[in-house]
Amino acid sequence: MPPFSQSGPISNGFSINNQKTNHHNHHPSTNIITIDVGGQLFQTTKQTLTLAGSKTLFSNLFDSYEHNSINNIPFIDRDPELFSILLSLLRTGNLPSKAKAFDIQDIIFEARFYGISDLLVQSQSNPSQFEPFDLEKSVILPLSGRDSPSAIATTPNGWVHVSHGSKITSFDWSLQRKSTTLTSFTAIDSLLALSPNVVAAGATDFSGLQILDLDLGVVKQTLNWENATKSSSTVQAIGISPEFLFTSFESGRRNSNSIMVYDLNSFKVVSEIAHNEIFGADLDSAIPSTKLNWVPSLNLLMASGSHSGPSGVSGNIKFWDVRSGNAVWEIKETVDCFSDITVSDTLSAVFKIGINSGEVSYIDLRNFGSNDSWVCLGDTRKVKVNNGKKEGFGCKIETHGNQVFCGKQGKLELWSEVLMGSSNNVKDRIFRKNMLGRVKDLGENRIMNMGFGGNKMFVTRKDQQCVEVWQSSVRRF
Template identity: 70%
Template sequence: MPPFAGLDSNPARIRTKPDSNIVTVDVGGQIFQTTQQTLTLGGPKSLFSRVSESPFIDRDPELFSILLSLLRTGNLPSKAKAFDLEDLIDEAQFYGVEPLLVNSLSNPAQFDAFNLEKLQVLPLNGRDSPSAIATTPFGSVHVAHGSKITSFDWSLRRKSTVLTDFTAVDSLLAISPSLAAAGATDFSGLQILDLENGFVRESLDWENVTRSGSTVQGIGSSPEFLFASFESGRRNSNSIMVYDLQSLRPATEIGHCEIYGADIDSAIPATKLNWVSGYGLLMASGSHSGPSGVFGNIKFWDIRSGNVVWEIKEKVDCFSDVSVSDDLSGIFKVGVNSGEVFFADLRNMGAENSWVCLGDGRKVVNGKKEGVGCKIESHGNQVFCSKGGDIELWTEVMMGNSKKREDGLGERVFRKNLMGRVKDMGGSKITNLAFGGNKMFVSRKDQQNVEVWQSSVRGF
């Protein structure tokens, strides 16, 4: 018998009361009653919307009960934890309601920074450690390790690996659960990869003056555009290309620099690109290490005019890493010398001496380079900074009677917390932090895996 039996096979098994929207259906020999409105919440293409057409469904009644509760409340009932997630996914796919299951189990709104624990480790094939991690909003993740990219679906149960043309992938951006942009510092071109079918959909290049080939230094995106920072093969020019995210056709070019002589500032390509949606600006940052120390710059670009709106030149305690937060209206960096976290208020854009040290300011001039390799990322209303094998969590504390500064803005206070249980802390040096769905992904030096941190109360 097919899973959905015809209406004429046993019309007594399904009843819709006259002048009522109550629907009665038999699933695997168990009778369920619900309303037509509840069934339509599955969407017009789901089988739930057509349940009233079939008197008998030859499927597991217990799993049907779980999915029916999902329709009614938008959340899985507590008894769902008694079932294997793979069974729930298969059943949700059969009924055509997997998006509802994804929304219930991997919704970004469920992210709880103060309750994160290391709950899972995703193993990678081969001997290479992760060089880049890219995530999608609902938790699927792509991991670059060596010349390979391994993808996990939103449930982290389904895994696939593709081999790229690169010797090692240095930059990776998830365009969709099955599409990614990838680049390398020693291989020309930005490749758009179909990770589901394992082929290069398109290769994008920047044609520099010397026609020496151009390598990718960083990748970013906005809802409309794809950004790629290129450097010429001879390292005497660099630029940021802006592509239409849908067609992948070039939209504009910004920050084109030709380097002459000892023009060090122009010689620094952007290695990190972040879109600041609240301000409609692109943050591009890059640094250089030389005999006289580490120096760099942070530029905020108006991509429509091609102008720099704000530039911060870094010389004293240059950033080891930098991040920007729309939710907090701020830029955050970890100093390469001090290893401390600094904050600059985006509402005071253009101000001189904009950095405020959130930690021990005395370390700024110590020259010990305690921040080398530290990573910093913002997510929601929190900022995460790796220190060796540990992670600091920075949050803003709202002060009722905060003092007014000279610029008229209220003084802002941030507090630090150490993350994780005692057994989660320490370990090898953290090399990547990424966020997707209700999870945080962490990679460590010389480890061929990715850690999954998630709220224990949300874990399935």
């Protein structure tokens, strides 16, 4: 029920109001509890207070009622409007719409006072609140210096780390800048978050994969690949599974490449897969993996890479059994090689943007190993008619949940599957396209990176020194 005013003593913090009351709902044996916050009375239930957990101020309020035999009202000398917001958080698991009128930092500070900051984080960075069809550009995170972002890495609860030049800047779930770390890299090409404060970083022109503690600003460990020529080992891609950290290395002389598998906890070498020594004009072996995606349902690592040669762009996609070190499926790209590629475990498909056509296509993983022909999501006529122009050059594709996101130059496309019954026929799958954002959200600069964390999507563009944060207009406050 809404708060109502009552005069009461002024004190610092939490105390028991000495004013006695005869209202029956103040008795400790009843379920309803009355609290005086800054002179306003609030009523709630014991069940609601217990949702805050033990060792919080709310649990103290509950205990005071359980052991208070003189029926006094607990008094807290804090802002009643902020208390009302946090009480709604306890009741529903979400912040009410009126929270939009407050600065998020004020709400965070108050949640810490009451001991429920973890509940606040869960409510505002919960992936279940990600609404793909209602995404709007809500916040711009500026970056220091003149360098544009080269890579981004996100955590499940909404932290984002951004590499720009030789620096990595971190923002927490509330989009507050936490740190900027100067690294030994000239530029960082691969970035992966291992935790809110630890990342793996590598570059195509700098030897070794570095494990960085961003809180302390130090390199915890450097991982190298000992290649046959004893030259430097540059990082082409990084991937992760619940157990392993994967790193695609290429020798400094560019005549060998490999994928190293490390234990995610100790960073000790587990195995080496996809080792290639290049001899002569063996173009297939010359292609290092530039993207690594773990596929949980198959328990396989998808490694992909492309190469631009005299006859055009070619590439390959291999699925690796990490335990045996064997490639169990290979897809060779020659006609309309991918500009970018990804895999969705939820949708059971590999998705690509063709570099020639600019069209989105997929291979259904439900027929794993038996079908390597691409099915176009859009107009299939465009795949064959491109007049030699690379319509998909520089385009990006990522999946999140059961959605496919495409960055085509400055625009964002969202592809969603339309469920058409229980048919398992690959050709029966139908996807529909939506354009994301309002007119003012669209930019002319090409999209370079897309990342997802909590209930947010992060986007960076070429030649812009910032990160765009896209959120649902319904859930955002």
